[in-house]
Structures are given as C-alpha cells and as structure tokens.
Amino acid sequence: xxxxxxxxxxxxxxxxxxxxxxxxxxxxxxxxxxxxxxxxxxxxxxxxxxxxxxxxxxxxxxxxxxxxxxxxxxxxxxxxxxxxxxxxxxxxxxx
Numbered sequence: 001x002x003x004x005x006x007x008x009x010x011x012x013x014x015x016x017x018x019x020x021x022x023x024x025x026x027x028x029x030x031x032x033x034x035x036x037x038x039x040x041x042x043x044x045x046x047x048x049x050x051x052x053x054x055x056x057x058x059x060x061x062x063x064x065x066x067x068x069x070x071x072x073x074x075x076x077x078x079x080x081x082x083x084x085x086x087x088x089x090x091x092x093x094x095x
Contacts, residue, residue, distance in 0.1 A: 008079075009071055016052035019045050022082060029089045041085030048078060 011018055026042035029035070051074075054060045 008075055009068070012048075012052060013056075013068070013071075016049050016056060019049035019052065023049065026082075026085055026089075029085075033089050035085075035089040037081075037085040038089040041081045044078060044081045048074065 023042045023045035026038045026045065030038040030042060051060070055065060055068075058065070
C-alpha cells in the first residue's frame, strides 16, 4: 500500500492547480458557515498552490529541487489544517 502523503505529492506536484479544489471547498464552507478555520484552510491550500507553481517555475529553487524535504512539513500541516477546518466547520454550534 502506498503512503498517502506520497500519493498526495505525486498529484499536487504534477498538477498544482488541484490544490484549488480543496481551497474552493473550504472557501464555500466559510461562506456557508462563517467559521474562520474554514477560511484559514482555504487560504492555506491557495498559498500552497502558488508556492508549488513558483517551485515548478524554478523561482523558489535553484534547479536542485529533486528532493523536496519541504513537503515533509507542508503536507502534514495542510492535512492537519484541513481536518481541523472540516471538523470545526461541520460540527454543530453550541446553542
């Protein structure tokens, strides 16, 4: 069985625009539920999309970007922000 973070990396590094899918979902959740963590998650995914395009364009790396150690921090953070954003957004408000 493949590592889910490796699979996530394969998809997102190859097609950074895919990061706009969860960003859009979180922005829509923010509009519907007005939970700030949904907005934070949407911004996080949007920033990651920009970051990955800049990496791809060799703006943020010198060309020696074959080993992406940065993703060992970025992907778990994105997943953590996403899970917390979903839980907080979909959890019913207290009366």
